[in-house]
Every structure is written in structure tokens, then in C-alpha cells.
Amino acid sequence: MNAQSDDLRHEAELIDALDALERGESVEAVLRRNPAAAEALRPAIETAAALAAAARPPSAAQVDASRNRLLAAFDALAAGAASAPSSAASSTSAASLTRAASQSPAAASHRPRLAIDRDVAPPRPMTRRAPRPLRTIWAMAAGVAALLVGVPVAYAASNALPGDALYAVKEAGRGAWLATAPGAEAHRARSAAVSAARRADVAVAMAGGRNADVLFEGVIEAYATEWCRISGLTVNVPPDVAQYGASEHPGAFGVGDHVFIRARMNAGRLVAFEMLPYLDYGLPAPTVPHGPADSRLAPSPTPSPAVPGGTAGVPGTTAAVPGAPTSDPPLVGATAPGRARPATTADSPGRADDSRSTGGQDVGDDDRGGDDRGGEDEGNDDKGGDDKGGEDEGDDKGGDDKGGEDEGGDDKGGDRKP
Amino acid sequence: MRNPTHPERGAVPAEAALMMRVLAGDRPALVEIHDRYYPAVYRFVSLQVADPDLAADLTSDVFVRFLEAITGPNPPQSTLKGWLFGVAKNVVRGHYRQVYRHPEVGLEEDVDSDDAELDAAVTRDEERAALADAMSALTEEQQHVLALRYGAGLPILEAAETMGKTAGAVKQLQARAVAALARQMTQRTASV
Structure with a gap:
């Protein structure tokens, strides 16, 4: 019981110290506020200070590169959908975006890279590419296929109405037409x-x-x-x-x-x-x-x-x-x-x-944080544990512990469900 | 959507209107969303991924995913900021999952230089890498709160809104996450 109350007191002291650090006080000043707990608080406060210093802003080049990549994907989406060989707009979108993404440096980001790469050359796609003549033939074949399939589909889509499978193609065509407007x-x-x-x-x-x-x-x-x-x-x-x-x-x-x-x-x-x-x-x-x-x-x-x-x-x-x-x-x-x-x-x-x-307005903000349409969200966002009054918030679920590295003192009370 | 009975909810429709403009094929709207949120998402990611180039690539992935999602059959329903950080969390997690499956072939870089500035930069990078590495041992939620608070720099209330928690809950979660991270750092230092 005493150990638990000590833990709670220590946590409250840490929260106060973190608040002070966030207000701009130095590590030493924060620790001087509570000399009795200074030694216990020091590792956490120094870690928090290191965290705050570790975050860095992006460079202008990084922002530009990302913006260009996004716009390329957007254009590919519009262009791909306008001559879509498929009646399903969503699959067209995904294909176009995947294609656009694969042409960007970021396509390599999920693949293992040599540690030295970053200092030697910009990241590049690591997909095995066909020799140039073969690529040309493939490109021409794809172009012909797109013409053969895309033109009739585009024609059919021009008469589509809401509710038709091809209506998304029609809308994408409009999007492309808008996107290619010459001037404001x-x-x-x-x-x-x-x-x-x-x-x-x-x-x-x-x-x-x-x-x-x-x-x-x-x-x-x-x-x-x-x-x-x-x-x-x-x-x-x-x-x-x-x-x-x-x-x-x-x-x-x-x-x-x-x-x-x-x-x-x-x-x-x-x-x-x-x-x-x-x-x-x-x-x-x-x-x-x-x-x-x-x-x-x-x-x-x-x-x-x-x-x-x-x-x-x-x-x-x-x-x-x-x-x-x-x-x-x-x-x-x-x-x-x-x-x-x-x-x-x-x-x-x-x-x-x-x-x-x-x-006041409300647009879907009931699904706050973590609404992941990418299908990867594992549902570990705890939305039901918002107990008011500083009780345990159920924030540390046992399933989140990784490989047992989260030692006992880490999840004090966090594993307990209300 | 308009609901005068909830006056405390205010600024979201501007985001929704932006998203709808993107749906309507409006490039400037897409650029506006990207430029408005890229820096915060980048800082969020870079706190967990030490390599700045990789952090930039992963951040870029978040926005391409946003475009995919918004043009897909089920566009984001949450606040845009919350959605972006949610996806960023998953992108980082996906990256580490990939790394664990296919461990990177590390090459020892023998930096031999007398340049004090370079040394300092290397030290900072090593500290960042150590923090990112130690963070990966925390729970998902702990990583998320640290990345939101110290990476993206969200104030406590915004972090609370993004995580769907109360401010008090976020403070508590943050304190525990910092303490756990400190223990991880101490352990790693001791083992070295």
C-alpha cells in the first residue's frame, strides 16, 4: 500500500517537473524545485530534455520533395483514372498511386538499406528494372492497352450517373480537367x-x-x-x-x-x-x-x-x-x-x-486520433479508458509490451482494467 | 455539418472543406494540406526514426496514404490532424516491422575526423538514434504520446484530442512514458 502511494506521489512529482520543463525551465532549475526527489527525478527529466532537443524540423528540400511526390501521385491518379482500364475507380486510384509511389525515392524507404547509403547517394528504388529496350516495349504495350481499353471506358464513363460503377471514372476525368486548368x-x-x-x-x-x-x-x-x-x-x-x-x-x-x-x-x-x-x-x-x-x-x-x-x-x-x-x-x-x-x-x-x-461545427471528430483507413491499426488506442480525476487511464495494455523489455516498474497500474 | 448544440467544436469543417476540395480535383487544396501538416508529421516521425532521409520518406508516405484514403471508398472520418498522426504511427510501425523481418546490413562507418563540429553532429545523431532505439521498446501508446508531445510539439490539449483522451490521462501517460524511456536509456548505457 505504501509502495503504491509512493509510486503515485513520484508520478505526481514527475508530472509537475515535466510541466515545469515544458514551461522553459532548465533541468537543474526543475530539480531544484524538489530537492528531496531530485535524484529520483533526474533520469526522467534529462530524458525529457533530450527528447525535446531531438525533434528537428524538416529541411525545405524535404518539404519540396514530398510536395512534388504528392502532386505527382495526384496527377497520376487523375490521369490514370481518366483513362482507366478498370471500371472500379478505387482500384484505379490505388494502382495509379502505387505506380507513382514506386517512381519516387520513398519507395525504397520500407526496404533495408545499407547504413552508408545515406551519406553516399540519395535513396533510390531498389526494384530490379528491366533492360531499357524491354522497358520501352513494355511501355509501348501498356500505352496501346490503355488506348484500347481506356478510350471505350472513358466514353462509357461520360454517360455514367451517380450510382454507376463508371461514375467515379467520370469524376476523376473532371478532376483531371480541373487539375490541368491553365491558370486561376x-x-x-x-x-x-x-x-x-x-x-x-x-x-x-x-x-x-x-x-x-x-x-x-x-x-x-x-x-x-x-x-x-x-x-x-x-x-x-x-x-x-x-x-x-x-x-x-x-x-x-x-x-x-x-x-x-x-x-x-x-x-x-x-x-x-x-x-x-x-x-x-x-x-x-x-x-x-x-x-x-x-x-x-x-x-x-x-x-x-x-x-x-x-x-x-x-x-x-x-x-x-x-x-x-x-x-x-x-x-x-x-x-x-x-x-x-x-x-x-x-x-x-x-x-x-x-x-x-x-x-459550432462537428465533422466526424468522434473518431479522434487513430482512425486508420490503411488497415494497419491494431485497435490498441484506448478510447474507453478516459477516466477523469487522474485515475489509471488504462493506457498501458499488457499486449503492448514488447518482448518483455518493459520492466515491472513501467506500467504501474496501467495493466489494471477499471 | 452544423450542430449548434455543440458550440465547443469549431474548426473542423475547414479541414473537411479542404478534403472535399481535394476530392474535387483541387491541387492547391492538396498543397495546402501538405504544407500545413508536413512539418509536424515530420517531427513526429523523426523522433522515432533517427535517419533524417528515412524520416522524410516515411513522412511523405503518410501524405500519399492520405491521398489514397481520401480518394478511396472510405475517406477519413476523424479530424485530419488526428488521422495523419494515426497513419504516421502506423507507417513508423510498418517500417520497424519491415526492419525486424529484414535486418539492415550495417556497415561500420569509421569516421575519422578532427572536425569538432562534425564530431558534435555525429554525437547528436547518435543520441537521436539511441533515443529512437529506446523508444521502440516502449508500448505503442507511450511511443505515440512522446512523438506527439516532443516530436510534433502538440500542446497537451491537442495531444489529448488527437489521442481521444483527457488532458490528465495524457499527462499521466506521458510521465510514465518518459520514466520508461529513462529506464531503457539507463539499461542500454549500463549494458554498453
């Missing part, structure tokens, strides 16, 4: 065209009675209790997803707000499950003209701007067809209690954040 102005124009094309796809799919998840962006033109019209599309937005009307709900969405929507199409209706402010990082609000602001739910057609590349210029644009329920409650329009704000590029990030911050 062209990017803005293309972005607006892509936004309109997405909404047109949603409208067509809804008219066809499809069930699928969709992602699009637009401007709130009008709203009712649980409904709003977003650039011509009528969307059911449950109150746990979003609320409207600045006068009723400070910080809530209002007419004129530019938003991203994730929604589920079901039986001719769009039900939102996520609604986010579209912060303006230089992208314009959609160019769709607002429909009648205070009408009942009679969505206006979603026109697609004329841009080269598809029926409306966007890769894989489909015709705009109105599609929305006709029996929904009346909407509040531009004259509603909400903030009437024109949907223009004047919507700055600061404005969007500031005007809404009072409402």
Missing part, C-alpha cells in the same frame, strides 16, 4: 462548370429514380424547416445535419451560403447526411442562376455552362433534367430571416468561418 481564371471557370455538371448529373439520376450517394456543391436559394433548395436541387436536410436561418439559429446556414452537400438519393428524393460550408479558396460560387426564391419545391433546371469537352464542356456532362419532389413544404427565399447574401466569390473563408463559428 480557367480553374475558376472549370470549377464552376464542374459544379453545374455534377448537379445536372444528380438531377438526371433523381429523375431516373436512382438510389445512390452523391456529392455536389451549390448555393442555398431557399429553405424550409428541413428542406432547402441548393442551386435548383431540392434537398431534405435533417436538423442533425444542418440548420438554417441566422435569426433562429445563430451561426446556422442562410440563403446565399455556398455549401458542399453529401446526400443520398432515394425514391426521387435527396436526403443530406453532411452539409459543409464551401469556404472560398479562390473558387467561385456556382454560376447557376437562382430560381424563384419563395416558391414551393419546384426545382429549376440546372443549366451547364458551355465549355469544350462534353455536352456542356465538362468531361462527361449529361443533360440537365429537373428532378425533385413536388410535395414538400414551402421554402423561405431570399427575403427569409436568414442572411440574404449573394452567391459570389466575395464569400471569403474568413467570412464563412466567422459568421458560423458561434454555432
Whole structure:
């Protein structure tokens, strides 16, 4: 019992000492604060000081190299998906990224390297490469195969709608088209065209009675209790997803707000499950003209701007067809209690954040820390052990001990489950 | 998503909007995410991996994985920062798993130099390597908290949010991790 209380006291002293060290006190100053425990604390405090000194910032070259690699992977993803030989966009993505990654120095990072390599030459891929003539033949064959398979797939994808397997290919093509915009102005124009094309796809799919998840962006033109019209599309937005009307709900969405929507199409209706402010990082609000602001739910057609590349210029644009329920409650329009704000590029990030911050926002932060989609998380994050009041937090699970090197004093109480 | 009943949760949608912009093919958004988080993730990794080149490669892997995940069928649902550190933890773990399976062929580097600056740099690198080596003997959670606090330099509250723990729990975990690391260092010094 005494040993346990001694351990707890020692731990409390160590926590205090670490706090002092973090505040900028020197090791000696920290130890002088508690002379009785100084000798016991010294190894841990010196270790903490060494840890703090060990972390180093990356060099500019490292940041640049990583950024370039990421952008190469992004471009490969867009280009690979645009001429995808597969109907599954996710496998296309993975293949493109893997290919891009294998062309980068980091591909060698998971392989054993000679210790001296780092001082002699930059890390390089260690895969065995075919002789150049053979590589050329392979490259040509791959190019022909991509043409033979990719072109028909791309053509088929141009007519795909949300819910189709090829719709991801169509979206990737749009992404590539956006990514290759020559300049900010062209990017803005293309972005607006892509936004309109997405909404047109949603409208067509809804008219066809499809069930699928969709992602699009637009401007709130009008709203009712649980409904709003977003650039011509009528969307059911449950109150746990979003609320409207600045006068009723400070910080809530209002007419004129530019938003991203994730929604589920079901039986001719769009039900939102996520609604986010579209912060303006230089992208314009959609160019769709607002429909009648205070009408009942009679969505206006979603026109697609004329841009080269598809029926409306966007890769894989489909015709705009109105599609929305006709029996929904009346909407509040531009004259509603909400903030009437024109949907223009004047919507700055600061404005969007500031005007809404009072409402608080929550995007999936329930899965804090460790949400690993890479499939490697072994579930050892202890999320249930957050006992308040300084009790044991269950942080040291027995299974985490490695090879018995964690000696007994290490996990004091940590192995005990509440 | 907007939920006025939780006003304490605020800044996440900006991250979510950034991610959605990346999904929409917006390169500048991807660059913004990379440049905003690369330094912290690098420091996080470099505390556990002594070789700076390798740390840079592994950090770069984290962002490529992010791109893979965000364009995959199940994009990250947690906060972006938490997700990135979670993946960084797994990338480092994957690296060591690989190293244990295929041990590196070490070559003795006989550094013979009178250059005091070089000697000091070598000593610092050796200290870093010793710390990283000793850290690998701690539990996953202990390594994670040390990398978040001393590597990425996250304040206690941010580390708590990233780990899904209370601030008090993180302080306690950190103290135990530091004590365990000190014992590891003492043991290793004694054995040498």
C-alpha cells in the first residue's frame, strides 16, 4: 500500500517537473524545485530534455520533395483514372498511386538499406528494372492497352450517373480537367462548370429514380424547416445535419451560403447526411442562376455552362433534367430571416468561418486520433479508458509490451482494467 | 455539418472543406494540406526514426496514404490532424516491422575526423538514434504520446484530442512514458 502511494506521489512529482520543463525551465532549475526527489527525478527529466532537443524540423528540400511526390501521385491518379482500364475507380486510384509511389525515392524507404547509403547517394528504388529496350516495349504495350481499353471506358464513363460503377471514372476525368486548368481564371471557370455538371448529373439520376450517394456543391436559394433548395436541387436536410436561418439559429446556414452537400438519393428524393460550408479558396460560387426564391419545391433546371469537352464542356456532362419532389413544404427565399447574401466569390473563408463559428461545427471528430483507413491499426488506442480525476487511464495494455523489455516498474497500474 | 448544440467544436469543417476540395480535383487544396501538416508529421516521425532521409520518406508516405484514403471508398472520418498522426504511427510501425523481418546490413562507418563540429553532429545523431532505439521498446501508446508531445510539439490539449483522451490521462501517460524511456536509456548505457 505504501509502495503504491509512493509510486503515485513520484508520478505526481514527475508530472509537475515535466510541466515545469515544458514551461522553459532548465533541468537543474526543475530539480531544484524538489530537492528531496531530485535524484529520483533526474533520469526522467534529462530524458525529457533530450527528447525535446531531438525533434528537428524538416529541411525545405524535404518539404519540396514530398510536395512534388504528392502532386505527382495526384496527377497520376487523375490521369490514370481518366483513362482507366478498370471500371472500379478505387482500384484505379490505388494502382495509379502505387505506380507513382514506386517512381519516387520513398519507395525504397520500407526496404533495408545499407547504413552508408545515406551519406553516399540519395535513396533510390531498389526494384530490379528491366533492360531499357524491354522497358520501352513494355511501355509501348501498356500505352496501346490503355488506348484500347481506356478510350471505350472513358466514353462509357461520360454517360455514367451517380450510382454507376463508371461514375467515379467520370469524376476523376473532371478532376483531371480541373487539375490541368491553365491558370486561376480557367480553374475558376472549370470549377464552376464542374459544379453545374455534377448537379445536372444528380438531377438526371433523381429523375431516373436512382438510389445512390452523391456529392455536389451549390448555393442555398431557399429553405424550409428541413428542406432547402441548393442551386435548383431540392434537398431534405435533417436538423442533425444542418440548420438554417441566422435569426433562429445563430451561426446556422442562410440563403446565399455556398455549401458542399453529401446526400443520398432515394425514391426521387435527396436526403443530406453532411452539409459543409464551401469556404472560398479562390473558387467561385456556382454560376447557376437562382430560381424563384419563395416558391414551393419546384426545382429549376440546372443549366451547364458551355465549355469544350462534353455536352456542356465538362468531361462527361449529361443533360440537365429537373428532378425533385413536388410535395414538400414551402421554402423561405431570399427575403427569409436568414442572411440574404449573394452567391459570389466575395464569400471569403474568413467570412464563412466567422459568421458560423458561434454555432459550432462537428465533422466526424468522434473518431479522434487513430482512425486508420490503411488497415494497419491494431485497435490498441484506448478510447474507453478516459477516466477523469487522474485515475489509471488504462493506457498501458499488457499486449503492448514488447518482448518483455518493459520492466515491472513501467506500467504501474496501467495493466489494471477499471 | 452544423450542430449548434455543440458550440465547443469549431474548426473542423475547414479541414473537411479542404478534403472535399481535394476530392474535387483541387491541387492547391492538396498543397495546402501538405504544407500545413508536413512539418509536424515530420517531427513526429523523426523522433522515432533517427535517419533524417528515412524520416522524410516515411513522412511523405503518410501524405500519399492520405491521398489514397481520401480518394478511396472510405475517406477519413476523424479530424485530419488526428488521422495523419494515426497513419504516421502506423507507417513508423510498418517500417520497424519491415526492419525486424529484414535486418539492415550495417556497415561500420569509421569516421575519422578532427572536425569538432562534425564530431558534435555525429554525437547528436547518435543520441537521436539511441533515443529512437529506446523508444521502440516502449508500448505503442507511450511511443505515440512522446512523438506527439516532443516530436510534433502538440500542446497537451491537442495531444489529448488527437489521442481521444483527457488532458490528465495524457499527462499521466506521458510521465510514465518518459520514466520508461529513462529506464531503457539507463539499461542500454549500463549494458554498453
